[in-house]
Amino acid sequence: MDTPRVVVFDAGDEDDAARHLAQSVSEIGSSTPLVVTSVHGEHLARKIHGARFETPPEDASIDWASILGADAHRSGCDIVVAVGGGRCLDLAKLAAARAGLTMVSVPTQLSHDGLCSPVAVAPGHDGIKRSVGAIAPRSVYLSLPTLQKSPAASVRAGIGDLLANPFALRDWALAKERGLAEVDQVAWDMSERSYATIEPFLEIDLTDGLHDSAFLRSLADALVLSGIAMIHSGSSRPASGGEHEISHALDELFGGPGMHGAQVAFGCIFSAALYGDDPGAVRKRLTKLGLPADPGALGLSHEDAVKVLLAAPDTRPGRFTIIEEAALDESGAQRLVGEIWRP
Template sequence: MPVLTRLIPSPLFVEVRRGALDSLAGILADQRLSASGRVAVAISNGSGARLRERLEPLLPGADWFDGADGTLDGAVRLAEAFRGGHYDVLVGLGGGKIIDAAKYAAARVGLPVVAVATNLAHDGICSPVSTLDNDAGRGSYGVPAPIGIVVDLDVIQQAPRRFVAAGIGDVISNISACADWELSHRETGEPVDGLAVAMARSAGENLLRHPGSLEDPDLLTALAEALVLSGIAMSIAGSTRPSSGACHEISHALDVLHPKRSAQHGEQVGLGAAFASHLRGEREVTGLIVERLRSHGLPVTADQIGFTETEFTEAVHYAPNTRPGRFTILEHLDLSPSAIRDAYADYVQAVNC
């Protein structure tokens, strides 16, 4: 009998521990990514710039590049800046914007990229997607996933608590995204990759039920690992499907309709996941998501991130336009604005009981 297997795209290494940043040069050499030390380092203006002074003596052969404006044009400029440098690897050091820019830039010039995260705000640290602002708003671009992940827990503990909490919201939204994917399978026959679902949902369930606080190193480790699993799940699926359903459609709609007022991505998708679960009639799941979001100071109603009921209703109605061809509970119900307003009023009443 033949043994059937498949190759799973995944990082070459994942380092999640205290002091990992000080070991970066050794990690790159040990993994045979850069024995010569010819490294390009793309840094953010905030945390990346602050860490540069600490890392420069440890990476004497590195060249440093500023590339964290979060735009497609900025990522293209970053690629052009190090195109002729004959580097072994590109290191993206900072938050989500610089890591997304680094992934896109590295893809343009054919370099492997190592993500060194200074916060855990969303699953971009390991995903095969770069989210960048463009002339039309914001776009998602397919790129190779990072070849390595480095998360220094000492650095993460210094990040703004809001960013860490947002990462929890992003991971928990996997639960809703997977439910939407399975709904699409039942209603439209869309194939579901069971392994991708198992990884993404397990990551979400782990954070949903983890009792730790934002100051707990065990929770931070669990969050970092969950974000990595979410990224691998997307690589396995070949799309963002295991981590992006109605929850993300709602978030993208808020970004499009109110680009200057959008909250943290993880805050928006966490709220979107709770509301989408309510629309699917999953009362127990909705209650668990709301409870966990609240425990970490995350929003559970639109007004808590600065949106009125009318604005949230408009965003939910517009949301399917952000992902044409994707089937979620929003496409399934196809609610009118008045029906969405009523459903949201029911949701608010339920979560405030």
């Protein structure tokens, strides 16, 4: 297994980071990189030498990434560097996989654990987002001065994505118990460690500390470790269970009303309730973290939440989680939603 190399830049402003990133890319031995950058990433990316720059259009899909990758291969690009948010990183991962090139991931936000995972989420022909296997980055470059400027909502979403890990592990154990999955202990331990890295921050008031550099480093470490757990196990199992199915269902039925990590955090409420934990405690935690604790926070009604719960199992055929175990029919789903959000 190739573990991505992680470079953290924390010794100046964003201009210094841009120079340092350019130097790091040429040190890898690249002379003609394809740089896929978001508008937010341009500042950090602009000093990379000899680069071909591409910014994904608003409607960039899996096909867009595939065409870009084929073109990069033909025109002799030697590496893919992705500088941007999750969408940009995911499209670049797909392009790199198509081109047969390695990739450097340079997140400008810490909004989900895809910054270092082999999985990409991007829209297909129909505009619906899909989770597809791609390649894992060879290295991850973290510019602290850039991450400190990221929106608070994206930092909250990054925390939200990590809240999934303990539930994903329970789902993994459950699938093993039913003879439907093998557990990879190394990946399991990494996922546990990833959550443990962020856990101390869940108990304190982060209102003013979301852009604190020590916190961002811990969040980055946790997200990277979660990604490496997925690379190691060759599946998203260590960090994705029923709560991710809820997020996929929100994408499919309601066009993704929240950021991925926020939707996943919302999904944790259902997993907790189905495992017999107190969903109120999870809701309280989410409220404190500024994450959606009820359907209304995502612009949905309780009836919509029932639809999401019923659609969740079909979003990941072949994955067995507490949601499949519960096998809820419509009245069961209504009852659960009613119990969680009792007026």
